[in-house]
Amino acid sequence: MKRNSDIDRNNSGPHENPVEFIISVPPSNRTKEQAWDMLMQAIEGKHAEPARVVTFQPHYKWLLAAASVIILMLVGSLFILNTEYRFETMQAQTLEHTLPDGSVVHLNASSWISYKKSYGWFGRKVRMEGEAYFKVKSGKDRFVVTDTQNQQVVVTGTEFNLISRGNTFELKCFEGTVKVSISGIEPVSVKKGESVTKTDGVLIHSKQSVNDFTKPVWVTHEFVFEEQSLSKVFQQISSFYNIQIRTEGFDPASRYFSGTVPTGKVVDVLDVISLSMGLSYTINPDSTVYTFR
Template sequence: MKGNSNTTKGNSGFDHKSVEFNISVPPSGRSKDEAWEMIMQAIESEHEKPARIVEMRPKNTWMLVAASIVIVMVVGSLLILNKPYRFETQQAQTMELTLPDGSVAHLNANSWITYSRVYGWFKRQVKMDGEAYFKVKSGKGKFAVTDSRKQQVVVTGTEFNVITRGNAFEVKCFEGSVKVKISGSKPVTLQKGEGVVKSKGALIRPEYPANELEKPAWVTQEFRFNSTPLSKVFEQLSDFYKIEIKIEGIEPETRYFTGTIPAGTVTDVFDVIALSMGLKYTANIDSTVFTFRYGI
């Protein structure tokens, strides 16, 4: 190429080689050192900038938000459903509660009962301690009661009373039939008027006196006596009201009482008995001891 540089043409009569080598880039607006300095400053200010925040937000944010809401709701509802309903009675307090399927449970004093929030969805199960009387509605799924020691009562639709306090365990059937199972013993099926108690780890059927197969007064809220000796009447009342009854000059085994008394206050009941039996009674100052004697 360079060999041809002397070729001439037209009116450009000068050396083309010089043209070729003399074209150049116009000088920069800044010197090389200035350029370097500017780069250093740029790098410097780059570091002074706050750390770049890289957003990690994924594209399908709404999907994730929706998913987390669903998860929170599912977990939350599981936690809520897992927490059972619980009812408890104190001293001298009874409670009547209706379960979701319409069955009724009466709680005697110092007792508790729990049942799941999903009671009746798959099975009808309650857990209890103390004394409870159940009126079970027939319906879907077997009704089962477990006590705090996992002694199980499986019921096929009836009325029955369960007492389970400490070591004591007793089931009485008042309507229909009840199957009772405790660990380490064969299941026992009770018919109306039958009962079972646990004795030394086994279930035995005691002979009940007729009046003990009456529905408990704390359930019916009335006392039914039918030619009952006064001794038994006083026994039952002192037991029910947790009071002491003293007798002066009466032979309670020889006096019989017949009648139904609503389980109101102690004095209401005692007024009825005293009047009908020709007795009078006095109470001590804090109404824990009542004394009966003849007189009007």
């Protein structure tokens, strides 16, 4: 009897039978499609490229820093240019101010003007309230004055006096031409020697006589009278010095005075009037009432 090992050796050779391998796969709940998808994902994962990491070179960092500085400078410049200069006078105080373009503004008492630091760069715009006399220098941009009620005066180069207090609006043009623009009212052009006043929502345009059309005393620092009645002379002096002037024994509207009197102490001005007209005056104890006889 042959052993199994002998049989195995005798049967070996070029014509031996192939050996079969049996692979046992554990049971699974996945379908063929799911198994195939898992296999493809595993293959793609092996060939996927690693994530790229981008780093900024030093010169890129420098450019970013420079851009940040420029942006901050631009924002800061816009903020600065948008801020305002403001000039204000108190009671019985006047002020003369020269704007960046060379234009001059005279402010009467209890008034103010303001303008942005960008004045002259992006137009010439001024805001105001009270009374101001403007000597506008000619320029490529229009000069615009706006009051607190958004009433505008537009000029290119001229001299004019503007009063804007509450509901009061009055403009006198001494040189050139200006245009008054008020919402809801047709614009009005005002030439030298003309004035415009707003009354009950209507602009009244008029031309005044030479005697009545004089520059404000607080601008020229002198009273200029051309054949004006004493009633008007006393009215101007009373308004300028905030006093009362009374008359006894004569009619001031029937007597006329001509002359130029520098502003100074009120008694110095009244002395000139009294001596020229052959009058005398007395003063009450608190120096608020002056009576001419």
